[in-house]
Amino acid sequence: MAQYLILIYEDEAQYATASPEVMGEVMQAHNDFAAQVEQRGVKLLGGNALQPTGTATSVRGGSEVTDGPFVETKEALGGYYLIDAPDLDAALAVGKLCPARFGGVEVRPVMTFD
Numbered sequence: 723m724a725q726y727l728i729l730i731y732e733d734e735a736q737y738a739t740a741s742p743e744v745m746g747e748v749m750q751a752h753n754d755f756a757a758q759v760e761q762r763g764v765k766l767l768g769g770n771a772l773q774p775t776g777t778a779t780s781v782r783g784g785s786e787v788t789d790g791p792f793v794e795t796k797e798a799l800g801g802y803y804l805i806d807a808p809d810l811d812a813a814l815a816v817g818k819l820c821p822a823r824f825g826g827v828e829v830r831p832v833m834t835f836d
Contacts, residue, residue, distance in 0.1 A: 723806045725767070725832035726813040731797040732825030734774050744823075751821035759805065764816050769803035797825040804832075 740748070759766045775798045780788050803820065807813040810831065817829040 723765075723808055724813075724834075726805050726807055726810075726817075727830050727832060728769075728803040728805060728813075728817050728820050729799055729828040729830060730801045730803075730820065730822050730825070731828065732800045732822055733796055734798050734800065736824035737800075738774075748821065748823055751823070755819055755821055758819050759803075759816055762812060762816055762819075763808060764812055765806040767804040767806055769801065771801040772799060774798075800825075 737745075756766055778789075782788070805813060805816055807816065810829075813829050813831075817827050820827045
């Protein structure tokens with residue numbers, strides 16, 4: 723088994739204006755996703771939603787500290803899941819299930835150092 727991060731990139735503006743009904747649908751989609759992962763022979767190790775990029779603080783070169791994210795883009799990293807999967811194909815199958823109503827996901831292997 724290997725670990726993979728499913729990085730969720732979405733348009734934050736869509737969430738800022740989303741109705742309570744839409745937010746409820748999003749939360750239900752994530753709850754459903756968590757239930758489906760285990761059925762695929764993949765273990766969900768953890769995950770979290772992130773605060774909006776306006777709350778970010780960037781550090782460059784070890785000393786320069788600025789408000790905001792490194793780059794400004796339409797889609798920002800809004801959350802992640804850490805999974806343990808038998809291989810990349812299984813991780814991608816789970817990534818395809820991951821809710822990203824206002825964007826998409828990236829599946830990336832976690833580097834191991836032996």
